[in-house]
Amino acid sequence: MTSLTTDCCIAGGGPAGLLAGFLLARAGVDVVVLEKHADFLRDFRGDTIHPSTLEVMHELGLLESFLARPHQELRHVALRVGGEELELADFRHLPTHCKFVAMMPQWEFLDFVAREASKLKKFRLVMESEVQGLLRHGERIAGVAARTPAGRLEIGAQLVIGADGRHSTVRRQAGLEPEDLGAPMDVLWLRVSRHESDPPDLFGQIEPGRMLVMIDRGAYWQCALLIRKGGYDALRQHDVSVVRDMLRSLSPWLGERVDEVADWDQVRLLSVVVDRLPVWHKPGLLCIGDAAHAMSPVGGVGVNLAVQDAVAAARLLAAPLRAGKVDEEALERVQQRREWPARATQRLQLMLHKRLIGPVLAGQEPVHVPWGLRFVASRPLLRRIPAYVIGVGARPEHIH
Numbered sequence: 001m002t003s004l005t006t007d008c009c010i011a012g013g014g015p016a017g018l019l020a021g022f023l024l025a026r027a028g029v030d031v032v033v034l035e036k037h038a039d040f041l042r043d044f045r046g047d048t049i050h051p052s053t054l055e056v057m058h059e060l061g062l063l064e065s066f067l068a069r070p071h072q073e074l075r076h077v078a079l080r081v082g083g084e085e086l087e088l089a090d091f092r093h094l095p096t097h098c099k100f101v102a103m104m105p106q107w108e109f110l111d112f113v114a115r116e117a118s119k120l121k122k123f124r125l126v127m128e129s130e131v132q133g134l135l136r137h138g139e140r141i142a143g144v145a146a147r148t149p150a151g152r153l154e155i156g157a158q159l160v161i162g163a164d165g166r167h168s169t170v171r172r173q174a175g176l177e178p179e180d181l182g183a184p185m186d187v188l189w190l191r192v193s194r195h196e197s198d199p200p201d202l203f204g205q206i207e208p209g210r211m212l213v214m215i216d217r218g219a220y221w222q223c224a225l226l227i228r229k230g231g232y233d234a235l236r237q238h239d240v241s242v243v244r245d246m247l248r249s250l251s252p253w254l255g256e257r258v259d260e261v262a263d264w265d266q267v268r269l270l271s272v273v274v275d276r277l278p279v280w281h282k283p284g285l286l287c288i289g290d291a292a293h294a295m296s297p298v299g300g301v302g303v304n305l306a307v308q309d310a311v312a313a314a315r316l317l318a319a320p321l322r323a324g325k326v327d328e329e330a331l332e333r334v335q336q337r338r339e340w341p342a343r344a345t346q347r348l349q350l351m352l353h354k355r356l357i358g359p360v361l362a363g364q365e366p367v368h369v370p371w372g373l374r375f376v377a378s379r380p381l382l383r384r385i386p387a388y389v390i391g392v393g394a395r396p397e398h399i400h
Contacts, residue, residue, distance in 0.1 A: 001152040006032045007321045009144055009157035011131045011170045016289030016306035017163030018113045023314030025123035029321045032155055034146055036130035040107040047106055048300035051091065051391040053307045054098040059399035063097065066112055071104035072216050079204040081369045086377035089387040101391060103215060129153060131164065134173045141174065141284035159326045160285045161313065166273050168291035174282050178275035181350060184358035186232055187270040187297055188225040188243065192257050205250045206360055206367050212250040224297065228361045232269050240264050272296060274346060281331035288313055293342040296349040299390050305342060311397035312337045341394035
């Protein structure tokens, strides 16, 4: 068994964990980040880097080098309902340095943050380290026990940050129970090659009983096919041609490219969960990102919320960590700062679930454009409102 001590141990090398570790180390806090995988190369993760996250990169002086990484720039969001196309969001007028959403593979984002953080003496990233349990000193959580290729690793810390996602081990081991807010859909992720003549922007396409979102990844479309909650097992009883038929009916212009989906191994299931912890902390422990509030894929805002949590946590906790005085009042300040944005965003997502996505996936009747969407789409000035909600969001955080 190996043991070490640090000021802050962060479980999870995703957007929330890595950025929080980077910012805390930058502020003079000794940090260890544990990531259970050997690398960041996993497909079909949140790939939308929103303008408010790009603003954080600008404030850190890293924007130019960050945007040197492979990415596409999304300046509009369009929705096709039946045969009618609507432009719903225009990011070009946002009060940010970058007036677009950067579509960047998450492994590029994580690798960038990890490389920048590795330049700091106070930062340490340990790969292939999966948290198995929590260490306790009386009622206080005092570190983690992790499994590594070299054996058991125990890390003592004055603060543990659970940033290990919607199925958080840290959260479960601490006995923190999230409130399940429900979701009417699951998502099938797959990819189809893209041609230069294809539409350039993010397209949501709606037909009775099904919805499709297509994300421009340069050489291919990353496709999110929405299905009714729990409907995956029934689909798997059929040949994968049932998925090809859905793609073909929603996007006829894909033509023979749908045949690239040759078997079920090319289709990944995302079981959508929307939940939230009533309390994000215990003595010596704080949860952030999906571990505190799992978001719906609607709007692709999960990464952005995780980044904002990380910025707030680092800003509010750096001084107490340096002083060795991280009490529950300090942890509560983080939750008070970030809980309202998470609640507001989830409330909007759940409204769209109820009024649009749920009825569409459940219905067989022709889908009509809601008057509110048509009204926004018909007025260029109003398209700036959903652009701000998606691109900046509630209470954006800044580097001070």
